[in-house]
Amino acid sequence: MAKRDILIIPDKRLRLKSETVKSVDKPLRALVDDMFETMYAAPGIGLAAIQIGVPQRVVTMDLAKKDEAPAPQVFINPEITWSSAEQATYDEGCLSIPEYYEEVARPKKVKVKFLDLEGKEHEIEADGLLATCLQHEIDHTNGVLFIDHISKLKRDMVMKKFKKAAKRGEPVKPGREDDVPEHHIG
Numbered sequence: 267m268a269k270r271d272i273l274i275i276p277d278k279r280l281r282l283k284s285e286t287v288k289s290v291d292k293p294l295r296a297l298v299d300d301m302f303e304t305m306y307a308a309p310g311i312g313l314a315a316i317q318i319g320v321p322q323r324v325v326t327m328d329l330a331k332k333d334e335a336p337a338p339q340v341f342i343n344p345e346i347t348w349s350s351a352e353q354a355t356y357d358e359g360c361l362s363i364p365e366y367y368e369e370v371a372r373p374k375k376v377k378v379k380f381l382d383l384e385g386k387e388h389e390i391e392a393d394g395l396l397a398t399c400l401q402h403e404i405d406h407t408n409g410v411l412f413i414d415h416i417s418k419l420k421r422d423m424v425m426k427k428f429k430k431a432a433k434r435g436e437p438v439k440p441g442r443e444d445d446v447p448e449h450h451i452g
């Protein structure tokens with residue numbers, strides 16, 4: 267296992283549409299191991315492969331709270347098959363946009379189809395944080411970021427800040443005082 271670097275905006279690779287995984291094999295399982303190591307180290311509760319520069323439709327997640335046992339989940343080729351009309355709002359953050367949080371409204375419930383690490387197909391109905399996190403990560407596999415769901419004014423401000431930091435060669439690092447992993451959806 268190896269911890270990998272997480273891409274930060276304005277890295278253009280974050281805008282790539284990831285490719286469908288064709289076979290759940292050994293290299294894919296190695297990628298998933300690296301994703302978990304990177305996600306836990308961040309710390310974050312979700313990660314899409316493109317965030318470590320691999321344009322494959324793979325998502326790792328662990329929504330367990332601090333005092334709970336780890337609950338790693340893997341979603342290969344995740345796809346939303348249904349979304350509720352009812353919306354829910356969550357204060358989202360992203361490991362690729364450190365130190366920025368904004369409320370995003372999304373469908374409250376979704377049904378998601380995916381493959382597990384054995385290549386077996388599943389479909390689940392998700393609600394609450396799982397629904398938010400799945401939508402956030404599936405967006406990543408399509409080159410979409412959570413700031414695409416907020417106002418253009420706010421998005422432009424965030425992009426400007428990160429572009430400036432990148433130019434200076436000083437990436438914006440996470441770590442504000444009230445930082446909690448729950449914020450770092452991934």
Ligand SMILES: [Zn+2]
Binds near residue numbers: 452
């Ligand atoms: Zn993210």
